[in-house]
Amino acid sequence: MSSRYYCIGLSIIFSGITALIVWSALRGYRLPACSVEVFYVPCLNVTDNSTSARSNHTLYFDIRLKNREPFHGVRYDDIKMTFFYGQNSSLNPIGDYKVPRFYQGYRKEARRKALVETYGVPWEAARANVSNRSTVTFRVGLATRVTYKACDEHGCSYHTYDLIEGANVDVDGSGRKVNKQRIRLKSAAPDHIRHHVFLGLPVILYFLGIIALIVWSAVRGYRLPACSVEDFYVPCLNATNNSTSGRTNHTLYLVLRLQNRELLQVARYDEINVTFFYGETMIPVGNYTFPRFHQGYHKRALRKALVETDGVPWEAAYANVSNGSTVTFWVELATRVTYRSCYDSGCSYHTYDLVEEAKVSVDGSGQRVNKKGIRLKSAAAGHTRRPGGFLGLSVMLLNFLVLLV
Structure with a gap:
């Protein structure tokens, strides 16, 4: 492969990586991805008619939290988990649990599991529903604050955001969630809890690099x-x-x-x-x-x-x-x-x-x-x-400066 291929390839990769870094630095932080991996209600397992199962008014949950930031760790405050019965989350809660605060590295995943005592659930009606091959709905709510630390030559700064999300979980006669895949918790107002910039900026910068490369190819000899x-x-x-x-x-x-x-x-x-x-x-x-x-x-x-x-x-x-x-x-x-x-x-x-x-x-x-x-x-x-090597290097440096502006 000729050295010109290497030069073109390196220029394109250089432009793309630089645009990605600039975009990552400007766009703010992506909040963690939270999902329900396992949800089990023993009382609604119709295959178990024992007295102990019928009187077991607990629920078991397993949630997954993933830090989606490629360069920053995140620190969670205490995570408050609240559970509701029915699709209307304005109803009274039926249970809650607090996950202790912890730190999570960039691109890392964490699982948190717990057995929660519930109260106020109409268990007889719920069991009757699932016995008729219907489903009942629980709602899982999550609330916490997450903090990111960014350091540069001037020192470190901390950026804290509220993370409030929820998801409905349908449960059938097995006592388990109907959806076998993970259920993603979502926020009703994500725009208020993260920074935003014009996301077309990295695309524009990237194509500026490509245009600079084409111009260099045309004039370098x-x-x-x-x-x-x-x-x-x-x-x-x-x-x-x-x-x-x-x-x-x-x-x-x-x-x-x-x-x-x-x-x-x-x-x-x-x-x-x-x-x-x-x-x-x-x-x-x-x-x-x-x-x-x-x-x-x-x-x-x-x-x-x-x-x-x-x-x-x-x-x-x-x-x-x-x-x-x-x-x-x-x-x-x-x-x-x-x-x-x-x-x-x-x-x-x-x-x-x-x-x-x-x-x-x-x-x-x-x-x-x-x-x-x-x-x-x-x-x-x-x-x-005609001399073109220094011109090519100059164009690459100019491209870098443009991306940093």
């Missing part, structure tokens, strides 16, 4: 194609082939790979001149010209050639590889690459020189020693493209 030697074979240096035809074969075989690294622009290559050199003194021994061609954005192309050589000291080279050593060839590529950019006002063309080279070591198999692609490099790559 063009990345020249990536060129590499994928295969290089010299038959005369294959020490395992002692035939006359092998020893007198003074050609070399080349496979060249060219990749357009631009994501939005196509590239047009002029004729590609490839020159071959032998040894560290770089004696020219051959050349080959590939025809001009057009390459789509982020496409790859292979160009293959069998090249006649001249001036290679074959006897000395063969002696070197036969002794387990290697010999060195150099591959030099020279061409011109043109990119086309089109706008509403028309198209513009940008042409750059592409001159690169690579060192290829060959052993006694006649093949290159490095089995991976050998990247051609330019000694003056910075002079053949």
Whole structure:
């Protein structure tokens, strides 16, 4: 994967994470999520007709409390649980319970269970209802205060909110709640117990980052194609082939790979001149010209050639590889690459020189020693493209500043 993919990916991730952090810092705090996990009334279990069960006027509850804040712990005051019979919560309560205060870490869950003595429930009528395959309704009310602590370089501040929620729980003839899933407690007025900001802000900031990335991609210049030697074979240096035809074969075989690294622009290559050199003194021994061609954005192309050589000291080279050593060839590529950019006002063309080279070591198999692609490099790559790295960094920093405003 090209480094430009990494840059684009990191820019998008950077913008998204920054927008999320800013939004989390501005939007206030999300109150804990409270739900009834288990609710059981033994007296309403019609499968148990024992005297002890009929006279058991307790109820068992199990509630779940989850801190939904990803960065802040929460401290609960004493939690007052109040229970009502019937859907009208204005009726007199039938029982209550106090859960002691406790602290809960960010994204943590807690369960609180209790057996509550009840009073004032019309048990005979309730049991008659569930015996007829009907249901009866209880209401669970929860009231407490939760406190969040936020610390910065100026010190710590505390933010306290009322948490008052409730839920209806239907109970059938098993004595258990009808809904087997957790029953979420809800508040009738959530807007009065939490901070609010314009929640579209993170979306706007995120897309500002994307727009900045697109602008940077448009103005930063063009990345020249990536060129590499994928295969290089010299038959005369294959020490395992002692035939006359092998020893007198003074050609070399080349496979060249060219990749357009631009994501939005196509590239047009002029004729590609490839020159071959032998040894560290770089004696020219051959050349080959590939025809001009057009390459789509982020496409790859292979160009293959069998090249006649001249001036290679074959006897000395063969002696070197036969002794387990290697010999060195150099591959030099020279061409011109043109990119086309089109706008509403028309198209513009940008042409750059592409001159690169690579060192290829060959052993006694006649093949290159490095089995991976050998990247051609330019000694003056910075002079053949418009500077864009610093501009990209500047855009990312500007994006960060915009998000912090």
